[in-house]
Amino acid sequence: MSLVLLIEQILNGLQFGVMLFLMAAGLTLIFGVMGLINLAHGSFYMIGAFAAAATAAATGSFLLALAASLVAAAVAGAIVEMTVIRRLYNRDHLDQVLATFALILIFSEGTRWLFGSFPLFLEIPEYLSGPISLPFGIQYPQYRLAIIAVGLLVAAGLFALIARTSIGIQIRAGESDREMIAALGVDISKLYTFVFALGAALAGFAGALIGAIQSVQVGMGEPVLILAFVVIVIGGIGSIKGALLGALLVGLTDTLAGFLLPAAFGLIMEPSAAASVGSSLASMSIYVLMAGVLLFRPTGLFGSS
């Protein structure tokens, strides 16, 4: 195995991790601030991708498509918060799981009704398509590098928002004591709507970015959602820092295990058995990682007990 291939796989892991972060950031904010389990977060990812595909088809502009994904997912998030989620804050987690699961079904069938059953097309823009030559003779897709860069920028922006702005202070305060900040005159329900819409917008943005290299179709959000939950459990519920570190860990573990384990078994077995055993074990790798982290830090890497 060559060094070039290994570096390429590390970049792939980073790109996957950054994308997971965009999903997990909203999920962890919503859980941390409002104490709400939102299974419908993957639907916002799908809404973002469909909005982007529809906009790109109508205008031909990728940047407009990205903007549309942010707006559509944020608006969907705000509407859902105001009509459904608001009634669930004081209910227990089982009610939240049931209600948000129902939302998944409603969004999936609604999207099918609007766009039909067949996948949509969203293309990488001309200026980002094709590979770029990096040092050591690596050929790496420009678009994936762009995802890494954009994802890290969004992460930096989110940290700044939480640490530096007054909304950020309210969000952090809402995490620790919601009665107190309500008593101090902060409009809690507006704050919650904002946080929910922000989380939805990040998920929609991730959906649009990924939609250009994957398939834009109904149900695309669910597999990502499961990984995003793994990320926030590893990172510690409610922590943005934890979500970033957890996402990068999961991205790297998943990519490297999928690459190295079959190769490692190949040294001791015949190729087709090694491929099969190795890839089966690789599918488990992130859950083993999660179990390992929870063994030593039961509340996750940055979780508060």
Next chain:
Amino acid sequence: MKLKFLALVTALTSAASLAQADVKVGMITTLSGGGAGLGIDVRDGFMLAIKQASRDDIEVVIEDDQRKPDIAVQLADRMIQSEKVDILTGIIWSNLAMAVVPSALAQGKFYLSPNAGPSQLAGKGCHKNYFNVAWQNDNLHEAGGAHANSTGYNNTFVLAPNYPAGKDALTGFKRVYEGELSGELYTKLGQKDYASEIAQIRASGADSVYFFLPGGMGISFLKQYADSGLELPLVGPAFSFDQGILQAVGDAALGVANTSQWSKDIANPTNEAFVASFQAEYGRLPSLYASQGFDTANLLISAVDVADVADADAFQAALKAAEFASTRGDFSFAENNHPIQDVFVREVIKEGDIYTNKIVSTALEDHSNAYVAECKM
């Protein structure tokens, strides 16, 4: 009184046409969720044939299995026990077929498969009431191997999802392929990111790639492969190049060779009429799934014309005779009730704004399947 009279007239008119009996068909297929496009095409193809034959003696009950085995089993139980269907059909996925078909057969029902063709039902688990109108699962992959041989590829990289149909696929390919493998990968089922696999293909020194990644997995792989700058020739079964998903893949699919038992440009009157009427009825081009649904219904109609479904032996014989005009041209059943048919190599082309396929060669002629000898009926 009037009603009785009407019933009498209906009975007389149906008795007039030869041995005709009312038949109830239960169609369980995937109409919602991720794989809905396939089920919708099978249903639309099937119902088009029924409509064209204007057969009101064939009643079709259609239900959505949501791609979930437990729901498919519930639907099958209800259709058999309370709706009293005679024949079941419609299932797309092999795991659902394995959950439903054996028990339906054990209850004396007929099953006509418009898609799923798991090896278990072709070999030891074959049954005289089970007919597969599409293919045995390995068939298109065997054709992929034959195409690789005839093109002169001898260092192919193969990949498929890590689940039974994925393993069957690579087994089928390797059964016929004579060259070396530069690598063999099993990916996660439902995986959408193939950056890691593409990097390994690049590093492997392969001269070609054979992949089985149905539905959204194939869309993702093709787009990422095209963007990676790798230019090794790709070969895959028709499932990644089906009419329903080609538009979502776009230019990335152009020129890729894929194997199929059906294509819209097979030149025979049945197929030409089918393509035109499907397009007129539904406003889109048919996929291979639609052709399979259409052929399944026509096979059924041909059997209903000559035998009563209550007379199981006669009805089996009528189905096995396969006296219907298939969209694929030559079609007959092997000993284990799976098709003997040609498998073609198609190439993805663009016609105006529409991405579609055209036949470039025949990979396997009158091809049967590898499990015939294991089947004892």
